[in-house]
Amino acid sequence: MSGNSSNGLSLHMQESLQVFQAFLGDAALNAELQAIGELCVQTYQRGNKILIAGNGGSAADAQHFAGELVSRFYFDRPPLSAIALTTDSSILTAIGNDYGYKEVFARQVLANGCAGDLFIAISTSGNSENILHAIEACRQKDIKVVGLTGQSGGKLKALSDHCLCVPSASTPRIQECHLVIEHALCAHIEQRIFRPEPV
Numbered sequence: 327m328s329g330n331s332s333n334g335l336s337l338h339m340q341e342s343l344q345v346f347q348a349f350l351g352d353a354a355l356n357a358e359l360q361a362i363g364e365l366c367v368q369t370y371q372r373g374n375k376i377l378i379a380g381n382g383g384s385a386a387d388a389q390h391f392a393g394e395l396v397s398r399f400y401f402d403r404p405p406l407s408a409i410a411l412t413t414d415s416s417i418l419t420a421i422g423n424d425y426g427y428k429e430v431f432a433r434q435v436l437a438n439g440c441a442g443d444l445f446i447a448i449s450t451s452g453n454s455e456n457i458l459h460a461i462e463a464c465r466q467k468d469i470k471v472v473g474l475t476g477q478s479g480g481k482l483k484a485l486s487d488h489c490l491c492v493p494s495a496s497t498p499r500i501q502e503c504h505l506v507i508e509h510a511l512c513a514h515i516e517q518r519i520f521r522p523e524p525v
């Protein structure tokens with residue numbers, strides 16, 4: 327087995343590590359992550375829920391994130407309300423077939439979103455049409471929007487209330503950082519709501 331750490335396979339890990347280091351070195355990004363963590367906590371403290379959507383690998387992220395909120399992350403505790411808008415094939419195919427793919431998330435926001443909920447929009451380009459349409463639906467329903475995207479931010483950056491632009495232009499590298507952000511948010515939410523520091 328080769329000990330060469332610059333082969334093609336480990337290059338992916340080196341690139342990923344560089345993205346994480348660039349993120350950690352950016353004070354504004356870290357402050358924004360903190361603000362988003364608190365926004366999630368406040369959403370649950372008000373009795374609201376979190377809606378999450380993305381395409382491709384980011385659809386998997388949306389489901390992963392919602393699963394850990396509804397079920398558990400580090401410890402047993404009451405469930406937290408979260409819906410991934412990527413999971414119901416009947417809903418997705420009905421809306422896609424009858425209204426077009428760009429409406430698949432927006433219509434679910436209109437159907438299931440309530441004022442005070444939080445929408446987490448995951449798009450590495452920031453330009454996926456169905457995500458941008460979902461944000462328009464959020465505005466109609468008084469739902470705040472958190473964007474998870476890449477370094478350009480695309481159109482998502484300007485349309486979000488809070489946005490984390492991972493400092494990379496590579497879709498898989500951005501997604502890898504998104505997953506760590508999602509885990510960090512799960513851990514923060516769980517801790518702050520169910521095991522707050524004694525005063």
Ligand SMILES: O=C(CO)[C@@H](O)[C@H](O)[C@H](O)[C@H](O)COP(=O)(O)O
Nearest residue numbers: 381382383384449450451454497498
């Ligand atoms: O997972 C990957 C690549 O790592 C792909 O499936 C990727 O998610 C898809 O190409 C998406 O359609 C990209 O959409 P977006 O992130 O630009 O909104």
Ligand SMILES: [Zn+2]
Nearest residue numbers: 390391394509
């Ligand atoms: Zn996980």
